[in-house]
Amino acid sequence: MRKLGVGVLGVGEMGKRHAENLRRLVPEAHLVAVADVFAERARQVANELEIDRSFGSLEAMLECKDLDAVLIATPDKFHAPAVIMAARAGKDIFCEKPLAITLADAEAALAAVTKAGVPFQVGFI
Ligand SMILES: NC(=O)c1ccc[n+]([C@@H]2O[C@H](COP(=O)([O-])OP(=O)(O)OC[C@H]3O[C@@H](n4cnc5c(N)ncnc54)[C@H](O)[C@@H]3O)[C@@H](O)[C@H]2O)c1
Numbered sequence: 001m002r003k004l005g006v007g008v009l010g011v012g013e014m015g016k017r018h019a020e021n022l023r024r025l026v027p028e029a030h031l032v033a034v035a036d037v038f039a040e041r042a043r044q045v046a047n048e049l050e051i052d053r054s055f056g057s058l059e060a061m062l063e064c065k066d067l068d069a070v071l072i073a074t075p076d077k078f079h080a081p082a083v084i085m086a087a088r089a090g091k092d093i094f095c096e097k098p099l100a101i102t103l104a105d106a107e108a109a110l111a112a113v114t115k116a117g118v119p120f121q122v123g124f125i
Helices: 011-024 037-046 076-089 103-116
Strands: 004-010 031-036 053-057 069-072 092-096 120-124
Touching: 004 011, 004 053, 011 031, 011 069, 031 037, 037 069, 069 076, 076 092
Parallel strands: 004 031, 004 069, 031 053, 069 092, 092 120
Antiparallel strands: none
């Protein structure tokens, strides 16, 4: 079975942990790339995890041809826009909680996911 290609957006505390788990503990997943607005942090995490690709934005990471899914672990206010962008690109999505910080943003994100028909999960403890 082909591995699921996953990219992690936001590699602070939580995102780095997700990236490590995907890289080392989930045999069905292939950590394709990491991205962070702080591009140097993304580069460092990519080096530590011994992967080739790091980016400074989701937009750039979405160019990866082998990317099937996006894991979003940015600060809360960036979750909904990232969900919308990933859904429009047809990617499976795991988003750290909360989905959004306003009801309108949450509804917009869910509408994008529904329209795209992509698998979507919000991460709670
Ligand atoms: N499920 C849980 O148990 C759990 C626990 C802790 C945190 N969280 C959630 O995880 C998210 C991240 O928390 P954290 O503690 O890792 O935060 P953090 O501040 O340690 O990391 C956030 C990272 O996102 C980057 N970033 C900021 N804006 C960005 C953008 N627009 N695009 C790309 N990268 C961007 C930052 O440079 C930073 O590296 C939060 O939404 C938080 O609610 C969930």
